[in-house]
Amino acid sequence: MAARLASVTMRVPDNRAAARSAAVAARATLTTLTAALGTAGLAAAVANPGLLAVVDQHAAAVRDSLHGDHRPLTVAALAGYAEGIRAAAREHGWQAPAAPVDWSQPDWLLTRLLAVCALARSLDPRHLT
Numbered sequence: 001m002a003a004r005l006a007s008v009t010m011r012v013p014d015n016r017a018a019a020r021s022a023a024v025a026a027r028a029t030l031t032t033l034t035a036a037l038g039t040a041g042l043a044a045a046v047a048n049p050g051l052l053a054v055v056d057q058h059a060a061a062v063r064d065s066l067h068g069d070h071r072p073l074t075v076a077a078l079a080g081y082a083e084g085i086r087a088a089a090r091e092h093g094w095q096a097p098a099a100p101v102d103w104s105q106p107d108w109l110l111t112r113l114l115a116v117c118a119l120a121r122s123l124d125p126r127h128l129t
């Protein structure tokens with residue numbers, strides 16, 4: 001019985017560690033995305049009202065897709081969404097830009113990823129899980 005209780009007790013920390021690892025991975029995904037696209041893209045959007053409007057429209061669509069009007073958006077949901085659209089794009093031959101992005105006319109995918117960065121910046125720290 002004691003051995004059985006010890007094995008049950010050991011599972012709880014493992015589950016917590018897995019959840020923490022998933023949260024760390026999600027944050028890392030969004031941090032990397034923000035470094036690659038978000039920082040420059042959001043600065044460009046602030047300087048270009050037309051781009052900002054398009055990013056806002058994409059952010060609304062992402063929020064709708066993740067049911068953000070019914071429950072708080074999370075880092076995990078946004079990271080999963082970004083990874084999913086990048087994976088689908090790669091299956092169709094898309095490659096991440098090697099050079100800095102020209103934000104004067106970004107394609108749909110880059111605008112969508114920029115919207116994810118904008119939403120990630122807007123998260124309340126209590127929802128960063």
